[in-house]
Amino acid sequence: MTQATTQTETKAEGFEPRIVAFVCNWCTYAGADLAGTSRLQYAPHVRIVKLPCTGRIDPLFILKAYEGGADAVLVSGCHPGDCHYTSGNYHARRRWTIFRRLLSLAGVEEGRLFFSWVSAAEGQKFADLINDVTAQVKAAGPFKHNPARRQAW
Amino acid sequence: MVANINEIQSAAAALLNEGKVKLVLGYRVRGNDRVPAFVTQADQVGCLAYDSACTQNLAAYLRKGEVRSRMPLAVVARPEVMRSLMLLTAESQIAEGQVTVLAVDEQGFHGVLDLAGTAKLLNEQYARIAPDSSLMEQLAKIEAMTPQERSAFWSEQFEPCTRCYACRAACPGCFCERCIVEMNTPQWISTAAESHGNFAWHMIRAFHQAGRCVECGACQDACPQGIPLMLLNHFIAREVEREFDARNGYDPQAEPVIGSWKQDDKQEYIR
Numbered sequence: 001m002t003q004a005t006t007q008t009e010t011k012a013e014g015f016e017p018r019i020v021a022f023v024c025n026w027c028t029y030a031g032a033d034l035a036g037t038s039r040l041q042y043a044p045h046v047r048i049v050k051l052p053c054t055g056r057i058d059p060l061f062i063l064k065a066y067e068g069g070a071d072a073v074l075v076s077g078c079h080p081g082d083c084h085y086t087s088g089n090y091h092a093r094r095r096w097t098i099f100r101r102l103l104s105l106a107g108v109e110e111g112r113l114f115f116s117w118v119s120a121a122e123g124q125k126f127a128d129l130i131n132d133v134t135a136q137v138k139a140a141g142p143f144k145h146n147p148a149r150r151q152a153w
Numbered sequence: 154m155v156a157n158i159n160e161i162q163s164a165a166a167a168l169l170n171e172g173k174v175k176l177v178l179g180y181r182v183r184g185n186d187r188v189p190a191f192v193t194q195a196d197q198v199g200c201l202a203y204d205s206a207c208t209q210n211l212a213a214y215l216r217k218g219e220v221r222s223r224m225p226l227a228v229v230a231r232p233e234v235m236r237s238l239m240l241l242t243a244e245s246q247i248a249e250g251q252v253t254v255l256a257v258d259e260q261g262f263h264g265v266l267d268l269a270g271t272a273k274l275l276n277e278q279y280a281r282i283a284p285d286s287s288l289m290e291q292l293a294k295i296e297a298m299t300p301q302e303r304s305a306f307w308s309e310q311f312e313p314c315t316r317c318y319a320c321r322a323a324c325p326g327c328f329c330e331r332c333i334v335e336m337n338t339p340q341w342i343s344t345a346a347e348s349h350g351n352f353a354w355h356m357i358r359a360f361h362q363a364g365r366c367v368e369c370g371a372c373q374d375a376c377p378q379g380i381p382l383m384l385l386n387h388f389i390a391r392e393v394e395r396e397f398d399a400r401n402g403y404d405p406q407a408e409p410v411i412g413s414w415k416q417d418d419k420q421e422y423i424r
Binding site for chain 1 (some may be wrong): 191295300302303304307333339341343352354356357359360363378389392396397413414415416417419420422423424
């Protein structure tokens with residue numbers, strides 16, 4: 001994960017952000033699938049990691065993505081009430097509420113961590129979301145002060 | 154500010170003599186240090202001591218097999234340690250009847266209590282332990298910084314960390330039998346002999362304290378590098394109270410903050 005991290009720093013102009021998306025299998029991944037089968041065009045900067053449920057998304061995954069040099073992380077799953085496992089997203093939401101505040105205190109600013117609910121029917125919302133997130137991260141530039149990144153000795 | 158030590162000693166001796174407990178967990182003096190005392194015989198209670206230098210949180214020993222096999226036991230507990238005991242009860246780590254409390258604070262000895270009695274005392278007398286004002290000032294300063302400055306500030310604070318995990322060992326809330334730092338497929342927290350991995354460790358340690366930390370300060374005292382862990386702990390405790398109206402370690406029946414949820418939890422940041 002760490003060897004490919006220098007690319008983003010050297011190319012400030014023409015910056016192509018590296019965004020990691022952790023999505024649930026049942027809603028957001030299906031929504032992404034719908035966006036694809038509907039031939040919707042959206043920015044190609046997001047690497048999707050599919051998990052069974054947002055409840056499976058350990059905050060460690062988010063840290064690992066930053067350690068590996070992600071410019072931003074997106075976490076997305078089923079709308080409240082729609083979780084395939086009834087309450088996984090409610091559990092996840094509690095974690096996110098605290099974890100994002102903690103990351104903010106530690107120097108991960110707004111615009112480096114995104115959360116959303118995208119259902120299996122919301123292919124258009126997924127495409128719009130990815131476009132919007134990508135545009136925001138592009139505007140913000142490379143995540144140079146990423147506190148999780150390996151520092152040069 | 155020495156609590157009346159004779160009272161603690163005689164209460165401990167009585168509990169051991171009557172067979173109500175098999176072990177008394179307390180403090181004793183060793184040079185300039187205060188170290189834990191494990192008293193199993195009534196004639197050993199003379200070593201027990203208590204003063205304001207006894208900052209270690211003895212509830213951390215309750216996860217150890219050698220201690221658990223000697224239940225029921227008694228613990229010399231200041232208010233923060235009592236809160237740890239409430240928390241461990243709420244998280245099903247100890248049961249009513251297993252732990253007796255020898256309640257102490259700066260004023261003195263407050264008697265022998267069971268867990269229910271401890272909950273009552275906590276909520277009546279220590280319901281509002283004022284947070285350290287210097288912590289709040291420092292936090293306010295950090296929060297006023299730009300993200301770049303905050304990132305640099307914490308990198309500097311975490312830099313000396315050797316990941317010895319003394320903070321974890323000192324904490325009664327860290328009771329997982331297998332911690333994520335011992336897992337290596339994948340290696341969640343780097344084991345490299347450099348600062349990489351410090352950020353992930355300190356973030357995840359602080360996050361795992363959400364709904365758990367009773368702000369006893371034992372982790373920061375245990376840290377050989379003087380990393381200001383209480384800043385993170387206090388921040389997390391403050392956010393948990395703001396977001397979920399929960400204060401850790403006051404209700405032995407409380408649902409774990411991160412293990413439970415409400416339908417109407419706030420989500421203004423989720424699009």
